[in-house]
Amino acid sequence: MEEFFFVSITLAIDTSTSRTSVAIVDEGALLWHGFRDGATSHGSAVPALVSEALNRAPIIEQVVVGMGPGPFTGLRIGIAFARTFALARLIPVIGVCSLDAIASQVHEKDDFIVATDARRREVYWAQYRAGVRVEGPHVDLPSVLVERGLPVFGEGAVKYSIAQNDEDQFPDMVALVNLAQDSDFQIDEPLYIRRPDAVPTSERVK
Amino acid sequence: MKSEPLVLGIETSCDETAVGIVRGRTLLANVIASSVEEHALFGGVVPEIASRAHLESILVVLDAALKESKISLNDIDAVAVTAGPGLVGALLVGVSSASGLALGLGKPLYGVNHLAAHVSVDLLTHDEPVVPVIALLVSGGHSSLLQIDDITSSVVKLGESIDDAAGEAFDKIARVMGLGFPGGPAIDHEARLGNARAVDFPRGLTQSGDWQTRPFDFSFSGLKTAVARYLESTPKFIRADVAASFQEAIVDVLLLKALAACKKTGIDTLVIAGGVAANSRLRTLAAERCQAAKIRLRVPPAGLCTDNGAMVASLGSLMVASGRSPSQVDLEADSSLPVTSVSLN
Numbered sequence: 303m304e305e306f307f308f309v310s311i312t313l314a315i316d317t318s319t320s321r322t323s324v325a326i327v328d329e330g331a332l333l334w335h336g337f338r339d340g341a342t343s344h345g346s347a348v349p350a351l352v353s354e355a356l357n358r359a360p361i362i363e364q365v366v367v368g369m370g371p372g373p374f375t376g377l378r379i380g381i382a383f384a385r386t387f388a389l390a391r392l393i394p395v396i397g398v399c400s401l402d403a404i405a406s407q408v409h410e411k412d413d414f415i416v417a418t419d420a421r422r423r424e425v426y427w428a429q430y431r432a433g434v435r436v437e438g439p440h441v442d443l444p445s446v447l448v449e450r451g452l453p454v455f456g457e458g459a460v461k462y463s464i465a466q467n468d469e470d471q472f473p474d475m476v477a478l479v480n481l482a483q484d485s486d487f488q489i490d491e492p493l494y495i496r497r498p499d500a501v502p503t504s505e506r507v508k
Numbered sequence: 509m510k511s512e513p514l515v516l517g518i519e520t521s522c523d524e525t526a527v528g529i530v531r532g533r534t535l536l537a538n539v540i541a542s543s544v545e546e547h548a549l550f551g552g553v554v555p556e557i558a559s560r561a562h563l564e565s566i567l568v569v570l571d572a573a574l575k576e577s578k579i580s581l582n583d584i585d586a587v588a589v590t591a592g593p594g595l596v597g598a599l600l601v602g603v604s605s606a607s608g609l610a611l612g613l614g615k616p617l618y619g620v621n622h623l624a625a626h627v628s629v630d631l632l633t634h635d636e637p638v639v640p641v642i643a644l645l646v647s648g649g650h651s652s653l654l655q656i657d658d659i660t661s662s663v664v665k666l667g668e669s670i671d672d673a674a675g676e677a678f679d680k681i682a683r684v685m686g687l688g689f690p691g692g693p694a695i696d697h698e699a700r701l702g703n704a705r706a707v708d709f710p711r712g713l714t715q716s717g718d719w720q721t722r723p724f725d726f727s728f729s730g731l732k733t734a735v736a737r738y739l740e741s742t743p744k745f746i747r748a749d750v751a752a753s754f755q756e757a758i759v760d761v762l763l764l765k766a767l768a769a770c771k772k773t774g775i776d777t778l779v780i781a782g783g784v785a786a787n788s789r790l791r792t793l794a795a796e797r798c799q800a801a802k803i804r805l806r807v808p809p810a811g812l813c814t815d816n817g818a819m820v821a822s823l824g825s826l827m828v829a830s831g832r833s834p835s836q837v838d839l840e841a842d843s844s845l846p847v848t849s850v851s852l853n
């Protein structure tokens with residue numbers, strides 16, 4: 303049986319793309335949103351933005367965090383922060399797929415694809431039908447998406463010039479929080495998709 | 509300023525996920541999860557595997573440390589975390605976890621130097637806060653001789669390895685000898701049955717000219733080459749003898765230089781810290797030579813020499829007690845933080 307309860311003030315964090323996004327969402331409404339762009343600035347951006355967010359809403363009742371897929375280091379920063387913040391406040395932390403929160407902004411009747419930058423000339427992607435994920439997430443070369451002949455949205459699509467338009471590239475923070483209310487969309491572990499590069503430090507160039 | 513601050517320390521700079529809790533100079537908890545077995549398959553630490561393991565383990569380790577210490581998170585005075593040096597992706601998991609905790613609790617955050625923390629752990633097991641000291645810091649990533657006038661603010665580097673770190677030399681030789689990874693404990697174990705005088709391996713940077721130009725620097729790459737060459741040219745080599753002789757060469761040169769630094773500076777206390785300080789031969793020989801030279805020797809128990817959270821907490825606790833200002837909450841991990849930077853702003 304599903305327990306339904308309404309959590310009002312949510313701290314939402316996403317670090318799955320080059321944009322670090324932090325928001326306060328109150329009963330489905332965006333109370334505050336701050337973001338910083340930069341693929342290597344998640345580490346300082348998350349605490350700086352959360353500090354600002356706490357000035358607006360000192361009492362937080364739950365944390366929602368984007369679980370990717372996304373470049374590993376940035377992704378982990380958001381998840382690690384979200385988990386310990388929730389531990390400190392004794393509140394729940396819920397993870398959801400970040401691509402779903404991008405797809406929620408796309409108003410396409412037919413199938414479409416959301417793609418984010420996976421670096422190494424690849425994209426993380428998933429396919430949606432009427433806003434619902436029907437395939438993925440996967441990681442592939444952009445050419446794999448072109449072959450599908452569907453409209454593609456997201457940062458990865460823009461980067462590799464296969465985008466429908468250059469809007470709606472990043473996760474929508476209200477959508478992220480809404481997804482988290484449905485247990486079908488809750489994810490416990492980061493969506494890495496790729497296996498780690500198994501190169502020991504001793505083999506690396508110093 | 510609180511004299512006995514309660515500090516939680518997080519360490520994730522390499523392959524151990526560790527949380528320690530101290531009150532003043534009393535150790536309350538020290539919990540470590542290691543991903544070393546996953547790395548052993550590759551013969552060295554794989555950064556991405558380490559980072560993934562940190563994220564998987566950090567909450568479990570935190571929880572275990574809180575249980576062990578019997579304190580409540582809300583009671584802590586500050587959070588301390590290793591901000592560098594180390595593997596950047598690994599450091600970031602610890603720093604983000606620490607800033608999440610600090611912001612969640614509304615407590616100050618101290619981003620501290622991993623190397624200074626190795627030295628400061630000594631204070632948890634030795635009563636008198638002796639300064640100044642000479643510190644020999646030897647680990648898988650570093651071999652340095654330091655002069656420490658105040659561990660919270662003044663660390664001067666006298667010398668360091670110009671090539672491999674001592675622990676790295678252990679790892680490499682262990683690999684050549686087929687002893688596995690990590691090499692330090694493997695060689696220490698193998699050497700117990702060997703003759704340390706069987707082979708006369710070179711002591712790097714100990715020629716008379718070296719004492720003029722680089723008195724406190726180390727070099728282990730020549731030693732590494734010499735061992736490899738010896739193994740190649742001696743088909744019937746005795747493994748235990750080679751391990752003991754190699755270990756003797758490293759330990760000998762570390763102590764020669766450490767004691768020379770004491771003599772040169774007139775400082776009569778030597779602290780040996782870092783993972784290699786767990787080496788049994790280094791501990792024995794250091795005790796003998798320090799006694800002969802009338803130098804007071806301080807070495808943390810072997811369990812506190814390898815990477816742990818208690819060392820981070822102990823440095824954090826000293827920072828709080830001496831009134832140092834905390835780091836910015838959005839501090840950036842610095843993978844190549846120099847040993848002279850004890851903490852980050």
Ligand SMILES: [Zn+2]
Nearest residue numbers: 626647783815
């Ligand atoms: Zn270390």
